[in-house]
Each structure stands twice: as structure tokens, then as C-alpha cells.
Amino acid sequence: MRFEVLGPVRVCGDQGEVAVPPKPRALLAVLLAARGKPVTVERLLGELWPDGAPSTATATLQMHVSALRKVVGDRVGTAPSGYRLDLSGATFDAAEFEESHDLDLWRGDAYEGVAAGPSVAAASARLAELRLNARQEWAQRALAAGRHVEAATELAGWVAAQPTAEGLVKQLMLALYRSGRAGEALSTYDRTAAALDDLGARPGPELDALAAAVRRQDPTLDRPAPGVPAQRNRFIGRRAELDRVIDLLGTARLLTIVGPGGAGKTRLSVELAREVAADHETVHVVELAEHREGPLENRLAAAAGIREEPGTPMLDTVTRHLGGRVLLVLDNCEHVLAEAAKLAYTLLATCPGLRLVATSREQLGLSGEVIFTLGGLSTPAPGATDPQSDAVRLLADRVAAARGGTGLAPAEQAVAAELCRRLDGLPLAIELAAARLRALPLSEIVSRLDRQLDLLTGRSPVARHQTMRAAIDWGYELLDIPQQELLRRLGVFAGGFDLAAAAEVAGLDPLDPLTQLVDRSMVEWRDGRYRLIETIREYARERLGPVERASAYGNLVVLWRTRLAVPPPVDGPAHTAWLAGIGADHDTIVSAVDWALREGDPAEGLEIAAAMWWFWWVAGRMAEGLGWLGRALSAASEPTALRARALRAAAALARNSGDLVEARRLGEEGLATFRALDDAKGMIAALNNLLITAQAQEDYPASLEFGREALDLAERESDARMVAAASNNTAGTLRCMGRLDEAEELFARALTGFRALNDRRGEAAALSNLSTTDRRRGRYAPARFAMREALAIYTELGIAEGQLDAVEGLAQLDVLSDAPENGLRLLVVAERERSALGAPSFTPDEIADRDAAEAAARAALSSEQVARAYRSASETSLVAAVEELL
Structure with a gap:
């Protein structure tokens, strides 16, 4: 049996649509809107007779239930004080649409033709908003794929029906402009402006800016190639190779470009992605050269902007996000060949619209894999010059760059041809050679290269490796001893x-x-x-002898132990700068951890990993952090204070990723270790950590016990910061228990303590908690003032999760202060951003407050107002919402 509400409500059986009388159909609509949940008789009466139920309504309702059962059988069952519709085994077009966003499922307006009450109206508004979002997503994909004419045709009809839907209008204008119809794009803007004027409104700044850009024919309106790195210099030659790989990719789902280091595999794959981007909805280029530890899907997720979802394996999350026609480039697979092959096999099996391009020094070895072997650029024949060969053209271009615009002189053409031949046309070797022309004549370069080629003969079974190594060896031998020593040591850096x-x-x-x-x-x-x-970095690492390697990596470990020993700054600009700096150095930091765990002192690796937890938490990379901490904890198992700190850090990451059971286990192990060491400060921090986890588990007695002990110890140790933290966290548990007087007193104490310490994050947390307490007591003005203060601090610090807490708090105040539509809009924005961040709420009373506010807002609004709130939320970014609230 199939139920449909995306248009007129109807029931379909094996023989097609089954007739349902009007009132039973309205009853069916209410039950479908409940999605299988029980609906009380009282609510059904209010839904079916919104203007007031007659005295015979209960009997009439039973009659409608009987009539509906004749159509759907015993799917309409009784429930406590009401009825429910069993949807198991049936199909429901609204659920299908929510899962697939398939616009072809729609036959009209949702629940069309049904006269029912607020729940159906709310469900209809919700589906209408999802339909609008799906239309916008479809248009974005069509525009990204270059299907401008198709997008313009479809969007024109949608905009005609919703002339004030500015999101659709912007996409229609862009589709028209990219189709060469700039005049029609501006006419569309004018019609929308007129429609908004009739409502007493005017176009938003983004629509105004787009119209202005169309008028001046702004080049940034041209179709981009999202996901493809920008070019740093001109791409020269390779036209034949590029045409060939485009043809191969057109008939294969897996294309592997193989060749030696320096052959230009990465550059060719990026240019390939740029040229075929219009044929795909999204393009992702994933650089694997620096990947060392952990699942490759984590690296892919980071490159594609996919956040981890608590309780869901990252690979499942990735495959769900890679729907539609997607082009994925996995670059530099050779050092993780088995893992790359496994990931490629899984993605190709589960993502039918995916095409995958891999670059490697050898093939992945999968069935259906098409191999393209990339050698050097075309070079002149022996004895010829041929300035139009790809290799010489590349050399000439790079020579001009090195010489400030002066290219190859006619007298240099023969030497240039010889150089390109000796280098086998390998692009990186040519680039390195051209760079030397600032200090050496071309003939001297050829002379030196000759000697290096002789030295390397026979050292590698792969001829192209001999040539590439010769080019790098030559550059290396031009360095003096201090330069060589430094270059070798610099190879330990995994990035900048x-x-x-x-x-x-x-x-x-x-x-x-x-x-x-x-x-x-x-x-x-x-x-x-x-x-x-990368190639020079790899070469430098290979040149490190055992003693020098141990010294260089040992120094790298000392560097990051020292830098990370200083806690993250608490003031806004410094904290933001710290996050950016750690993000830029992340690969090098984990490289230092990796070396310490493999070849150095595991305790030093544990020390660095434990200090990194705050970055992993703020950056939303909880799974990655837990992986490194887990490995380090396994390698350094001595019950030390360092291990206890690492256990506390791992517990915090586990809690914020939604694994409360593991967070409790890790936290209790850490506390036990601190107790065994009689480490009072460590015990305080561990108790604070545990009280939050127990609070999230709704184990309030344990949480309160942890908090009281933490507060007593902090007072005994005269640790002002931990007194403030323990006060704030313990008060949160008291608030969850409804003991507002005690909670408010402790929150105020925490705020005073944090302000005395200039701890801005702690101050923001205390302000947010006090605001919640004020709101519960009906003191809306001070609640709003405190929450805005908290929002300002979280914004200054760049802590998105804190911003979302504040936005939700202010949204709830709007709902309570006769602004339910704006409150609902902000709640929807916050919910969307939480999902994207991978940071679900875990404080029980805050979750309950948020759900109650949303329910109250929906109850206070008409279906049109609910739809408008959702529509406005879809056009509001977190940045815009924060700016508006501040």
C-alpha cells in the first residue's frame, strides 16, 4: 500500500488509487502528518473541526475511523486515548522525498484539498520548505554542472509561482546570465523587486549585489569549477594526453594515471578535473601525500568538508554525501596503495554516480581500472631544436619567469633541446633546471646534469626514477654543506x-x-x-642518515612539546590565530607524534597528542583526535599524570562526539589514575570532566557528587580557575534537577571567578547559563542581555558551538516574547549548523528547552508563517544570524 501527500492526499493499492471520502481523507491526513505516532481523540477533534467540534463529533469521528479502515484495513489501530496509523511495510511519498529530494514525486501542493487543522498545516509548511530547499539544491547542482539553459527553464516556472523566493530568483538570474540572457536576468530582478514592494519589502543585499554584478558583466559570475585547486602558473602542453584521459574517463569509472615522481600526474589530474567539472555535480581533489595514519575516509572527509556524525562510521557518512554525479581525485596514492584501493573499491560499489581518478606510481589493481601511463613531455628529436615541442615550450616559459620576462635566446635553442631530451621531458626536472638560470648559463646546467646522470645509472630499476633523481641530485650537489644539512633536516616537516x-x-x-x-x-x-x-621533501628525508634522522625528528618533537605546553590563549584574536596556526601545522604535529610513538619516546608522543585535544574539539575532528590519543595511550601505558591528562582529553572528545559510555569509562580511568598519584589538580579537572559526562547521561546524583568533590578540592587548593569551572558545571547539574536557587548562586560565583581571571570562554559559558536560569524564572530582559554578551565573546573567540548555544538561547527568548516566527527561524538555523558541525547538544535540560520552544513557536504560527520562517532560515547563514543578533 502507498500513501501520498505531495499533492492531493490519496491511497494507492495494487490496482491503483483507492477512493477515500473527504472527512476520512482529512482524518488520514492528520494521521499521516503524525508519522505513525499516536494521536489523541481530543487532538483529532480539534484537527477535523478547527472551528469547534459539535456535540456529536466523537461519534462522527468513530464513523470516519470505520470508513477509513474499509480502505486501509487494520493499519488504523487504537492507541492510548486515540488512534495511530501503522506505516510499516507501506510506502509514503513524503518520507521518500525527505530521503531522496526527488522533485518528481510532487503532484501539487502538499496535503492539497484537505481541510484539516494545525498539524496538517505544519506538515504541509514543512514539506513546502523542504521542496523549496530541494529546488534550490537542484538548481545549484545544475548551475555547477553547466546546465544553465535547463536550469533557467525549470527555475522560471518555480519563480513564477514564488516570485519573492529570493534564493530561487538569484539562481534564475545566474542561469539566465550564463545562458547569454543578461537582459532577462535583470527583468527577473525587476519583477521580484515589484512583488516585494507590494508586500512593503525590498530585495535583500545579495540580490541587489547580483543585479549590479550582472549590469557590469562581472567576470566572477562566470561558471567556476568548485573543488578544483586554482592554477599557480600556466599549464603548458599535454593537450594530447589531456584529450586522451578525458576520453578514457568518459567510458570508465576508475582511471589511474601512473608514472614516476615529477612526471606531472597531479597537474594533469587537476586539469582533467577542471575540464570535466561541468559534467559533474561536485568535484573533490584529495591530496594523500602527507597521509600517514588512520582511515583514508577521514582525509577524504576533511577535503570534501564532510563533518563526522556521532555514532556513524565515517565511511558511511562519506558515501552518503557522495551522491549524484561526483568526480573524485585521489592524488599520490603510492604510499597507501592498499588502503587507497580498498577505499576506491568501496566508493565505486556504493556511489553509482561516482567517477574516480587516482594518481600513483603504480596501479591500484582493481577490476575495471583503466590505466594511463604518463611519461615526460614531448621533446625534440635528436639533433633537432623544435621550439614548439611541449618540453621546450615549458622550459621557455619558466626561463622567462626566472629572468624577469626574458625568454630563450635563439642561440640557446639547441642547448635547450638537448637539456629537455636529457631530462626525458619530465616537468619537475625542467622546472628545477629553469630556476637555476638565475645564476648559471644554460650550457653549464647541461654540463652538470650530464655528470649527475652518469652517477645515477643503474641505481633504480625504473628508468624514469633515475632521471628524476638525477635532477634532484644535481640541485642538491649545487648546495654547500650547511645548505645540504639544512635541506635534509627540513624534510621532517610535513607541510609549511x-x-x-x-x-x-x-x-x-x-x-x-x-x-x-x-x-x-x-x-x-x-x-x-x-x-x-613533495618530491624534494621525500628526497630530503631519504638523505637523512639514522643518527641525523633521530636528531631532526627528536628536535621536531621537542619543538611541539614546547609550543603545545602553553595552553591555548583565552582572548579572542589570539585564540583565533592559535587555531589557524595549529591547523596549518597539523600534519607536521601528527608526524612528530607518529615518530615518537614508532621510534622515539612514546610518552613524548602522548604529551603532544594530549595537548592537541582542544584543537581537535574546536575543529570538529573528534574521531581523528580520538584515534591519535588511543594509539598514544596504548603505547604509553604507565599510570602517570600525563596518561591521566590524556585520558581526560580523550573522554572530552568522546563525549562531544556522542559516545557517552566511552567518555565515562575514559574519564573514570583518568580519575582513578590521578587519585593513585594523589594529584589534586588532576583530580579536580577529571572530576569536572566526569560531572559533565554524568550530567549528559542524566545520572544527576553521580554528577552532583563529582561536582561537589571537585569544588571542595579546588577551594582547598586555592585554584581560582577550577573553583569557577566546578561552580559553573555543578550549577548546570543543579539546574537540570530543577534546583534553580542553588544553581543561580553557583553560576554567579563562576562568572565572578572567570571575570577575575580574564577567562573569556569561561565567562561566556557562565553568562549563557545565567541567561538560561533567568529565562526559566521569567526574567527575559536580563536573560537576553546576558546571552548577547555570551554570543559576543564566543564570536570573538571563534567557537562555533558556543555561538550556536547562544543563538538557540536568544531564539527561545524570541518565542517567549511574542516573536515566535523569528525564534523558529533562528532555531532552524542553529539546528542546521549543529548538524554541519557534528556537535549535537548533550545537556538534557537545554535539549528539552529547545524542543519546547520549537513546539510553542509552531503552535503560535500559521502554516504560512512556519513556511516563511523555514524559507528565511534557509537563506540565513550562521555569520548573518550572529551579526543580526549582535
Whole structure:
């Protein structure tokens, strides 16, 4: 049996639609809106007779139930004080649409033709909002795929029906503009402006800005290739190869570009993605060169902007997000070949619209894999010059860049052809050679390269590896001893680094040799940081001898133990800068952890991992952090204070990812360790951690016991910060228990303590909690003032989860202060952003308050107002909501 509400409400059996009389159909609509949950008789009477039920309504309702049962059988069952509709085994078009966003399921307006009460109206409004969102998503995909004419045709009809839906209007204008119909795009804007004017409104700033951009033919309106890295320099040659891989990808789902290091596999794959981006809804390029530990799906999720979901394996989350026509590039797979092959196999099996391009030094070895072998650029024939060959064209372009615009002289053409031949046309080798022309004539470069090629003969069974290694060896031999030593040590950095970090790893002042390495293109200087390109980084690591390797990595571990020993700053700008800095250095930091756990002192790896927990928490990378902490805890099992701190950190990450049982286990183990060590400060922190976890589990007696002990210990130790923290957290438990007088007193004490310490995050948390207490007591004005203060601090610190707490608090105040539509809008924004952040609420009373506020808002609003709130929420970013509230 099939139930349909995306249009006129109807029931379909094996023989097609089954007739349902009007009033039983209205009853069916109410039960369908309840989604299988019981509906009381009292509520049914109010739904079916919204203007007041007659005295015979109860008997009439029973008659309608009987009539409906003749159609759907015993699916209409009795429930306590009412009835429910059993949907098991049946299909329901609204549920299908929510799962698939398939717009073809719609036959008209939701619940069309049914005269029923508020629950049906609310369900209809909700589905209408989801339909609008689905239309916008479809339009975004169509525009991203370059289907501008198709998008314009479909959007024109939708906008005609909803002329004030600015999200659809913007997409229609963009589709028209990209179809060469700029005049029609501006006419669409004018019609929308007129329709809004009739309502006493005017277009939003984004629509105004788009119209202005259309008028000036702004080049940024042209179709982008989202997900594809921007070009750093011109892509020269490879036209034949590019056409070939495009053809191969058109008939295969897995294409692997294989070849030696330096052949240009990455660049070719990126240009391929750029050219075929219009054929796909989304494109993701995932760089694997620095991946060392953990599932590859975590790296893919980070590159694609997919946040982990508590309780759901990351691979399941990734495959769900990779729906539709997706192009995925996995770059540099050779060092994780087995894992890459396994991931590719799973993704291709579960994502039917996915095409996958891999680059590697060898094939993945999967069935159906198409292999494209990439060698060097085309070079002149022996004895010829041929300035139009791809290799010489690349050399000439890079020579001009190195010489400030002066390209190859006619007298240099023969030497250039010889150089390109000797390098087998490998792009990286040519790039390195061209960079040397700032200091050496072309003939000298060829002479030196000749000698290096002779030295490397026979060292590798792969001829192309010999050529690439020769090019790097040649550059390396041009360095003096201090430069060589520094380059080798710089290979331990997995990404960019600053001068101070280079000094720590080198063990001396590296400024002069580092500057010379930049001049010789062995090290890049970009955006205020140094970095080695991957091939040179790999080469530098290989050159490290055992003693030098231990020294360099040991220094790297010391560097990050020292830097992370300083707690994250509490003031806003400094905290934001800290987050950005740790994010930029993340791969190097975990590389230091990895080395310490494998070859160094596991306790030092544990120390770094424990200090990183705050970054992993704020960045929403809880699973990754738990993985590193778990590995470090296994390697360093001594019951030390460091291990206890790491257990506390792991417990916090587990709690915030939704695993409360594991968080409790880790927290209790950490507390037991601190108790055995008689470490009072550690016990205080562990007790605070546990009281929050127990609170989330609604184990209030245990939570209160943890909190009281933490507060007593903190007072005994005269630890002002932990007194404030324990007061704040214990008060939260008291508030959950309804003991508002005691909670308010402790929240106020926490606020005073945090302010005395200039702890901005603690201050924001206490303000938010006091606001909630004031709201519960009906003191709305001070509640709003405190919550706005908290929001301002969280915004200053860049803590998105805190911002969402504050937005929800202010939304609830709007609902209670005769602004339910705006309150509902903000609640919807917060719910969407929480899902994207992977940070669900876990405080029981706050969850209950939020749900009650949403229910109250819906009850106070008409279906049109609910739909308008959802529509407005879909057009409101978190940044915009915060700016509006502040």
C-alpha cells in the first residue's frame, strides 16, 4: 500500500488509487502528518473541526475511523486515548522525498484539498520548505554542472509561482546570465523587486549585489569549477594526453594515471578535473601525500568538508554525501596503495554516480581500472631544436619567469633541446633546471646534469626514477654543506613551517642557508611560510642518515612539546590565530607524534597528542583526535599524570562526539589514575570532566557528587580557575534537577571567578547559563542581555558551538516574547549548523528547552508563517544570524 501527500492526499493499492471520502481523507491526513505516532481523540477533534467540534463529533469521528479502515484495513489501530496509523511495510511519498529530494514525486501542493487543522498545516509548511530547499539544491547542482539553459527553464516556472523566493530568483538570474540572457536576468530582478514592494519589502543585499554584478558583466559570475585547486602558473602542453584521459574517463569509472615522481600526474589530474567539472555535480581533489595514519575516509572527509556524525562510521557518512554525479581525485596514492584501493573499491560499489581518478606510481589493481601511463613531455628529436615541442615550450616559459620576462635566446635553442631530451621531458626536472638560470648559463646546467646522470645509472630499476633523481641530485650537489644539512633536516616537516621551527629542527640559526635554498628553488616561500615541494621533501628525508634522522625528528618533537605546553590563549584574536596556526601545522604535529610513538619516546608522543585535544574539539575532528590519543595511550601505558591528562582529553572528545559510555569509562580511568598519584589538580579537572559526562547521561546524583568533590578540592587548593569551572558545571547539574536557587548562586560565583581571571570562554559559558536560569524564572530582559554578551565573546573567540548555544538561547527568548516566527527561524538555523558541525547538544535540560520552544513557536504560527520562517532560515547563514543578533 502507498500513501501520498505531495499533492492531493490519496491511497494507492495494487490496482491503483483507492477512493477515500473527504472527512476520512482529512482524518488520514492528520494521521499521516503524525508519522505513525499516536494521536489523541481530543487532538483529532480539534484537527477535523478547527472551528469547534459539535456535540456529536466523537461519534462522527468513530464513523470516519470505520470508513477509513474499509480502505486501509487494520493499519488504523487504537492507541492510548486515540488512534495511530501503522506505516510499516507501506510506502509514503513524503518520507521518500525527505530521503531522496526527488522533485518528481510532487503532484501539487502538499496535503492539497484537505481541510484539516494545525498539524496538517505544519506538515504541509514543512514539506513546502523542504521542496523549496530541494529546488534550490537542484538548481545549484545544475548551475555547477553547466546546465544553465535547463536550469533557467525549470527555475522560471518555480519563480513564477514564488516570485519573492529570493534564493530561487538569484539562481534564475545566474542561469539566465550564463545562458547569454543578461537582459532577462535583470527583468527577473525587476519583477521580484515589484512583488516585494507590494508586500512593503525590498530585495535583500545579495540580490541587489547580483543585479549590479550582472549590469557590469562581472567576470566572477562566470561558471567556476568548485573543488578544483586554482592554477599557480600556466599549464603548458599535454593537450594530447589531456584529450586522451578525458576520453578514457568518459567510458570508465576508475582511471589511474601512473608514472614516476615529477612526471606531472597531479597537474594533469587537476586539469582533467577542471575540464570535466561541468559534467559533474561536485568535484573533490584529495591530496594523500602527507597521509600517514588512520582511515583514508577521514582525509577524504576533511577535503570534501564532510563533518563526522556521532555514532556513524565515517565511511558511511562519506558515501552518503557522495551522491549524484561526483568526480573524485585521489592524488599520490603510492604510499597507501592498499588502503587507497580498498577505499576506491568501496566508493565505486556504493556511489553509482561516482567517477574516480587516482594518481600513483603504480596501479591500484582493481577490476575495471583503466590505466594511463604518463611519461615526460614531448621533446625534440635528436639533433633537432623544435621550439614548439611541449618540453621546450615549458622550459621557455619558466626561463622567462626566472629572468624577469626574458625568454630563450635563439642561440640557446639547441642547448635547450638537448637539456629537455636529457631530462626525458619530465616537468619537475625542467622546472628545477629553469630556476637555476638565475645564476648559471644554460650550457653549464647541461654540463652538470650530464655528470649527475652518469652517477645515477643503474641505481633504480625504473628508468624514469633515475632521471628524476638525477635532477634532484644535481640541485642538491649545487648546495654547500650547511645548505645540504639544512635541506635534509627540513624534510621532517610535513607541510609549511616558520623560521623559528626551522631553527629548532636544524639546531642552529638557519636564516642564511634557508634564504639561499629559497633562491635556488629548493624551498618555497609563500604566504609567510616556507615549504618543500613533495618530491624534494621525500628526497630530503631519504638523505637523512639514522643518527641525523633521530636528531631532526627528536628536535621536531621537542619543538611541539614546547609550543603545545602553553595552553591555548583565552582572548579572542589570539585564540583565533592559535587555531589557524595549529591547523596549518597539523600534519607536521601528527608526524612528530607518529615518530615518537614508532621510534622515539612514546610518552613524548602522548604529551603532544594530549595537548592537541582542544584543537581537535574546536575543529570538529573528534574521531581523528580520538584515534591519535588511543594509539598514544596504548603505547604509553604507565599510570602517570600525563596518561591521566590524556585520558581526560580523550573522554572530552568522546563525549562531544556522542559516545557517552566511552567518555565515562575514559574519564573514570583518568580519575582513578590521578587519585593513585594523589594529584589534586588532576583530580579536580577529571572530576569536572566526569560531572559533565554524568550530567549528559542524566545520572544527576553521580554528577552532583563529582561536582561537589571537585569544588571542595579546588577551594582547598586555592585554584581560582577550577573553583569557577566546578561552580559553573555543578550549577548546570543543579539546574537540570530543577534546583534553580542553588544553581543561580553557583553560576554567579563562576562568572565572578572567570571575570577575575580574564577567562573569556569561561565567562561566556557562565553568562549563557545565567541567561538560561533567568529565562526559566521569567526574567527575559536580563536573560537576553546576558546571552548577547555570551554570543559576543564566543564570536570573538571563534567557537562555533558556543555561538550556536547562544543563538538557540536568544531564539527561545524570541518565542517567549511574542516573536515566535523569528525564534523558529533562528532555531532552524542553529539546528542546521549543529548538524554541519557534528556537535549535537548533550545537556538534557537545554535539549528539552529547545524542543519546547520549537513546539510553542509552531503552535503560535500559521502554516504560512512556519513556511516563511523555514524559507528565511534557509537563506540565513550562521555569520548573518550572529551579526543580526549582535
